[in-house]
């Protein structure tokens with residue numbers, strides 16, 4: 198495929214099938230983003246699927262109205278491995294002939310698709326938060342990368358640790374767009390019953406050198422992951438204050454742990470931490486064992502997307518608060534009326550003892566919990 202080819206209006210939605218044949222949330226969100234673009238461009242839609250359960254995914258997405266279904270099937274394509282993922286994606290993009298490829302920004306596609314773009318003489322954009330059609334191309338922040346822009350299609354993404362949003366377009370094709378999870382509602386499915394589509398399987402050779410990387414097992418973090426809940430309505434942030442001497446001159450770590458874990462269990466909030474708190478373990482100090490670096494929110498941590506946030510025992514310094522960019526309603530509890538949150542960074546600051554406030558809040562939530570809910 199060369200850049201001189203006339204640009205067609207075919208989109209390829211590229212997904213990998215889960216081992217159990219279900220369609221995961223990032224994929225469903227990408228379906229939403231792709232269908233919106235398809236409708237605005239009046240483009241035709243192809244779907245490319247990878248993995249041995251590709252046909253289950255095709256059946257689940259049948260109502261999306263794609264005109265062509267392609268798959269690279271077989272167990273060799275189930276494992277997340279650069280060589281086979283890239284080979285499958287390359288074959289699908291070539292067979293489709295699409296000028297624009299949209300895929301979820303999973304770690305798997307983020308690793309494989311830049312190489313595929315290179316092989317095809319195209320371009321890739323990662324961490325895309327919006328795909329825009331027919332926007333105001335003259336608006337501030339718009340960049341036309343790589344020559345005259347293709348009419349209509351632009352992507353938005355953030356730079357400089359989520360401080361600057363750029364809207365850009367590209368002339369090169371194929372243009373591979375990786376859509377960040379958490380930016381679109383998951384596709385709800387079609388309303389009418391649709392029979393499973395006819396899937397055209399592509400034969401992709403898997404010589405031994407493509408399978409040199411073998412998955413021998415999965416090591417998940419022992420703590421932390423179950424308290425990071427990207428879908429939660431509320432982000433609960435714990436700061437280093439939970440580990441500091443309190444008014445009685447003592448440290449109350451065991452109580453801090455009990456209060457925080459009970460709140461997370463009762464509210465199903467997602468847990469975040471300040472850098473000072475998550476660094477303590479590395480410095481050999483007394484720590485809250487369920488907090489890891491995966492929880493760190495901020496400039497050198499994550500920038501999660503939740504509707505509300507509650508910060509506790511955290512000072513609200515800028516390198517931390519920059520990670521709250523996508524938190525719409527912000528509240529904080531701090532003993533210090535002059536803390537960072539008081540300086541326009543929170544909607545509400547409770548100048549209070551977080552131990553006391555959270556104990557009372559937990560009591561309140563416990564009382565509200567339906568009697569049938571297990572403790």
Ligand SMILES: Cc1cc2nc3c(=O)[nH]c(=O)nc-3n(C[C@H](O)[C@H](O)[C@H](O)COP(=O)(O)OP(=O)(O)OC[C@H]3O[C@@H](n4cnc5c(N)ncnc54)[C@H](O)[C@@H]3O)c2cc1C
Nearest residue numbers: 436437438471472473495496497498510512516517532551
């Ligand atoms: C380059 C760089 C990058 C950084 N990146 C990050 C980042 O990604 N994320 C991040 O978090 N930080 C980051 N930092 C560090 C950041 O500047 C702060 O040092 C850090 O956020 C402070 O953490 P903290 O507020 O939990 O702790 P502290 O500053 O120690 O604040 C503890 C707070 O707890 C309060 N407190 C104590 N007891 C109670 C109580 N009983 N009730 C209520 N409040 C109480 C105190 O009043 C105090 O305000 C970065 C710094 C630099 C230089």
